[in-house]
Amino acid sequence: MYKALVCCRAGMGSSMLLKIKADQVIKENSFPIETEHGNLDSLMGFSGDLVITMSDLADELKSQVPYALGIRNIVDKDEMKEKLSAFLAEKEGK
Amino acid sequence: MIEGVMNEKLIQLNVAADDWQDAIQKALQPFVEYDYVKQSYVDAIIQNVKDLGPYIVITKHVALPHAQTESGTLKNGIGITTLKRPVCFGNEDNDPVKYLFGLSATDSEKHLDALADLAQLIEEPSFFSLLDKAESSQEIMNYLQKRF
Numbered sequence: 527m528y529k530a531l532v533c534c535r536a537g538m539g540s541s542m543l544l545k546i547k548a549d550q551v552i553k554e555n556s557f558p559i560e561t562e563h564g565n566l567d568s569l570m571g572f573s574g575d576l577v578i579t580m581s582d583l584a585d586e587l588k589s590q591v592p593y594a595l596g597i598r599n600i601v602d603k604d605e606m607k608e609k610l611s612a613f614l615a616e617k618e619g620k
Numbered sequence: 621m622i623e624g625v626m627n628e629k630l631i632q633l634n635v636a637a638d639d640w641q642d643a644i645q646k647a648l649q650p651f652v653e654y655d656y657v658k659q660s661y662v663d664a665i666i667q668n669v670k671d672l673g674p675y676i677v678i679t680k681h682v683a684l685p686h687a688q689t690e691s692g693t694l695k696n697g698i699g700i701t702t703l704k705r706p707v708c709f710g711n712e713d714n715d716p717v718k719y720l721f722g723l724s725a726t727d728s729e730k731h732l733d734a735l736a737d738l739a740q741l742i743e744e745p746s747f748f749s750l751l752d753k754a755e756s757s758q759e760i761m762n763y764l765q766k767r768f
Binding site for chain 1: 668672673674675676678679680684686687688713714723725731732735736738739742743
């Protein structure tokens with residue numbers, strides 16, 4: 527099981543929605559990923575495998591976390607599925 | 621559920637806004653008027669977008685204006701504002717924004733159920749048709765009360 531942190535830039539609005547959508551896609555596809563919700567502060571000391579966030583923030587985080595996945599459109603389940611699949615493909619490839 | 625944190629007073633249709641800042645100010649105006657948030661919360665949203673970019677624009681034509689709880693939220697609320705003329709936030713994937721769902725959360729756990737309902741609604745083209753066609757806030761409240 528891989529551990530993912532879902533976060534966004536401020537407050538707990540978009541990141542909560544992002545977690546809800548990510549969980550739906552993970553469940554529908556039985557992906558071996560567990561999500562937890564947090565803010566940017568939770569990133570310090572985060573020891574999981576993946577950070578799920580909005581695309582603008584993902585670019586900044588790429589150098590700081592093992593894997594950052596950036597979503598452009600929260601509602602687009604195909605985008606979420608594609609990006610989670612790419613993460614899993616990279617993990618299993620190692 | 622969502623109708624518990626929504627209030628007819630937080631729903632505004634066909635609002636005229638000059639630009640994104642004006643749109644945020646107007647979308648949150650009833651939150652300030654009815655003591656859901658302090659004006660400092662609205663200022664924090666605008667400052668965050670200036671400093672961090674349009675992080676509140678989350679899908680096509682939709683923004684979720686919100687900031688940190690510490691910036692001045694007083695009670696949980698979700699509002700709906702539709703704009704007469706869409707405005708650009710500088711989010712190339714999802715501009716221009718026509719629908720703003722203002723959020724105020726004092727407690728993230730309690731807020732979660734309402735957000736799950738909102739997540740469902742923003743996936744549905746029929747919900748946006750309703751927002752476009754509705755002539756009163758009451759029509760939208762009626763729909764949400766029937767639905768959830």
